[in-house]
Amino acid sequence: xTDRLDRWADPxxxxxxxxxxEPKHGYAITQDVAETMGxxxxxxxxxxxxxxxxxxxxxxxxxxxxxxxPYRITMAGAQALAQQSERMSKVASVARExxxxxxxxxxx
Amino acid sequence: xxPPAAPGPTPPGATLLARxxxxxxxxxxxxxxxxxxxxxxxxxxxxxxxxxxxxxRAIPAWVCPPRHLHDRPARMRSSLATAxxxxxxxxxxxxxxxxxxxxxxxxxxxxxxVRWAYAVFDGSLALSALVAGFGGLPLWLLMLRRAxxxxxxxxxVYLLLPLIAPAAYLAALVVTIKLLGRxxxxxxxxxxxxxxxxxxxxxxxxxxxxxxxxxxxxRGPALRLAAAAAGLAAAIMALAAAxxxxxxxxxxxxxxxxxxxxxxxxxxxxxxxxVVAATVTTVSAARGTRAAVAEP
Numbered sequence: 001x002t003d004r005l006d007r008w009a010d011p012x013x014x015x016x017x018x019x020x021x022e023p024k025h026g027y028a029i030t031q032d033v034a035e036t037m038g039x040x041x042x043x044x045x046x047x048x049x050x051x052x053x054x055x056x057x058x059x060x061x062x063x064x065x066x067x068x069x070p071y072r073i074t075m076a077g078a079q080a081l082a083q084q085s086e087r088m089s090k091v092a093s094v095a096r097e098x099x100x101x102x103x104x105x106x107x108x
Numbered sequence: 109x110x111p112p113a114a115p116g117p118t119p120p121g122a123t124l125l126a127r128x129x130x131x132x133x134x135x136x137x138x139x140x141x142x143x144x145x146x147x148x149x150x151x152x153x154x155x156x157x158x159x160x161x162x163x164x165r166a167i168p169a170w171v172c173p174p175r176h177l178h179d180r181p182a183r184m185r186s187s188l189a190t191a192x193x194x195x196x197x198x199x200x201x202x203x204x205x206x207x208x209x210x211x212x213x214x215x216x217x218x219x220x221x222v223r224w225a226y227a228v229f230d231g232s233l234a235l236s237a238l239v240a241g242f243g244g245l246p247l248w249l250l251m252l253r254r255a256x257x258x259x260x261x262x263x264x265v266y267l268l269l270p271l272i273a274p275a276a277y278l279a280a281l282v283v284t285i286k287l288l289g290r291x292x293x294x295x296x297x298x299x300x301x302x303x304x305x306x307x308x309x310x311x312x313x314x315x316x317x318x319x320x321x322x323x324x325x326x327r328g329p330a331l332r333l334a335a336a337a338a339g340l341a342a343a344i345m346a347l348a349a350a351x352x353x354x355x356x357x358x359x360x361x362x363x364x365x366x367x368x369x370x371x372x373x374x375x376x377x378x379x380x381x382x383v384v385a386a387t388v389t390t391v392s393a394a395r396g397t398r399a400a401v402a403e404p
Contacts, residue, residue: 026144027151043148044161047141048168055174067147 011049012058014039016073016081019059025068026050053077125159132166136177180399181327184335187396189318191338194389195240196314198345200307201382202233205352209359216362225355232348236341243337244317247330251320263323269316277309332400339397342389349386353379 018024018032030041041049050071053059058077062070073081099105126149130142149158206229216222248267255263265272281302288298356375 026148030148030152042161043145043152043158044163044165046148047145047162048165051137051141051169051174051177055176064144067143068151069144 010084011039011041011045012053013081013084014041015046015049015053016058016077017085019071019073020078020081023062023070023072025065025070027068029071123154125156126154126162129159129163129166132163133169134173134177136179137169137173140177180402181325181331183399184331184396185321185325187392187399188331188335188338189321190392191342191389191396192240192244192318193311193314194385194392195236195338195342195345196310197307198349198382198385198389199233199237200310201378201385202229202348202352203306204303204378205229205356205382209355214359214363216358219358219362222355222358222362225351225358229348229351229355232344232351236344236348239337239344240341243341244334247326247334248317250330251317251324251326254324254326255320260324263320266316266320266323270313273309273313273316277306280305335393335396335400338393339400342393346386346390349382352382 014033014037015029017037018029021032024032026043026046030043030046034040050059054061054071056076057074058080059071060074062072064070126146130138130145133142145162149162152158210226210229214222248270252264252267254260255267284298284302288295356379360375
């Protein structure tokens with residue numbers, strides 16, 4: 001069930017979160033997302049997301065290094081990520097609160 | 109920035125498959141991202157699942173191309189060249205229709221639809237040619253002036269082909285008819301030769317400006333006007349194509365002379381060609397017009 005819920009993860013958000021730390025190229029993004037967020041992004045999904053985020057000005061390409069082009073989050077991307085994180089925090093706190101009152105679940 | 113981890117072994121044939129998957133993407137997307145995707149596939153071992161995900165994502169890349177990769181002038185030029193070629197073929201097919209039906213006096217007594225279709229065809233063809241001519245004239249003059257000023261003889265010839273090719277064809281036609289013509293015209297085989305030569309002349313006339321568009325890469329209001337006019341001319345020409353379909357079907361159904369004169373499969377092949385040419389003309393012109401009127 002957990003694996004299925006992972007599919008609901010929003011890939012653009014994962015990529016923005018990954019780039020919030022430092023600029024990364026494609027492979028480094030997939031590694032970072034897999035290690036820190038537990039989601040595997042396929043090559044097709046990653047570059048579909050990169051193209052969309054770049055078109056919206058949320059990330060920008062840097063100079064390519066040895067055919068690997070790093071991407072950096074822009075100010076607009078940071079704002080979008082902050083807003084979305086805020087919204088997700090609210091959802092998470094509501095979910096935790098209701099789980100604890102209705103099921104007595106205290107989390108892990 | 110993290111250095112790439114040690115790459116896993118790339119499965120045999122995966123590189124070839126990755127190239128094939130990337131070939132499915134639009135050219136602008138490929139030019140921008142294909143190198144990076146290939147490196148990512150190399151770094152990550154490039155399994156078949158990864159290649160399949162790349163292939164699958166080609167569909168949205170065509171349906172919703174990223175806006176920052178959308179080169180509007182290039183789209184207009186490309187659509188204009190295709191629409192011009194398809195429009196010329198469709199016009200040729202229309203002239204064959206006129207020659208073999210209304211100029212032969214074929215009608216369907218008791219069914220005025222055929223005469224109406226002739227009238228709609230004549231009006232649409234003339235109007236479409238006028239719109240295409242006047243809409244494309246500023247762009248043609250602009251490119252011709254630039255080719256002349258920059259001393260580009262090949263581009264000048266390309267741009268003059270719409271005048272040279274029909275003139276050469278008409279001159280050859282007059283000579284052929286004088287040499288081989290009988291009181292009731294040329295024989296069927298010579299008619300076929302003359303028709304095919306006419307299509308070749310039309311294709312040559314249309315290819316010239318198409319090549320010049322690719323080489324000179326014009327931009328600006330003249331290009332937008334030509335793309336918008338091509339859309340209107342294509343829409344009017346689609347009406348002419350519909351009139352051809354109505355007339356030919358009407359003649360096959362209601363005119364025994366026509367049905368007896370023409371073998372049954374020939375009108376079918378002819379109508380299929382008309383529909384294909386009209387579809388290509390309309391779709392290409394619509395794409396160019398959409399790029400012309402889109403917000404910058």
